[in-house]
Amino acid sequence: MHVSRLLRNTVKLSEKRAYQIAHEAGLHPSTLSRLLNGIERVKPSDPRVTAVGRVLGIAESECFENEGSVL
Secondary structure, eight states, rough: EEEEHHHHHHHOOSSSOHHHHHHHHHHOHHHHHHHHTSOOOOOOOOOOHHHHHHTOOOOGGSEEEOOOOOO
């Protein structure tokens, strides 16, 4: 399981800085970076990822994609 491309792109295109998004989601900025870059694997419904999704207005179901997904 990975963080979805939609979530990664929304973080990049947001008017907020990544560290602001991390702070609002209750994460350290380096944790957000590791999640977005695939350094840390995530499980379905990972609360860290869903918190970032809530900050950005993304539904939980759109925050994740399977490893085998091809977009």
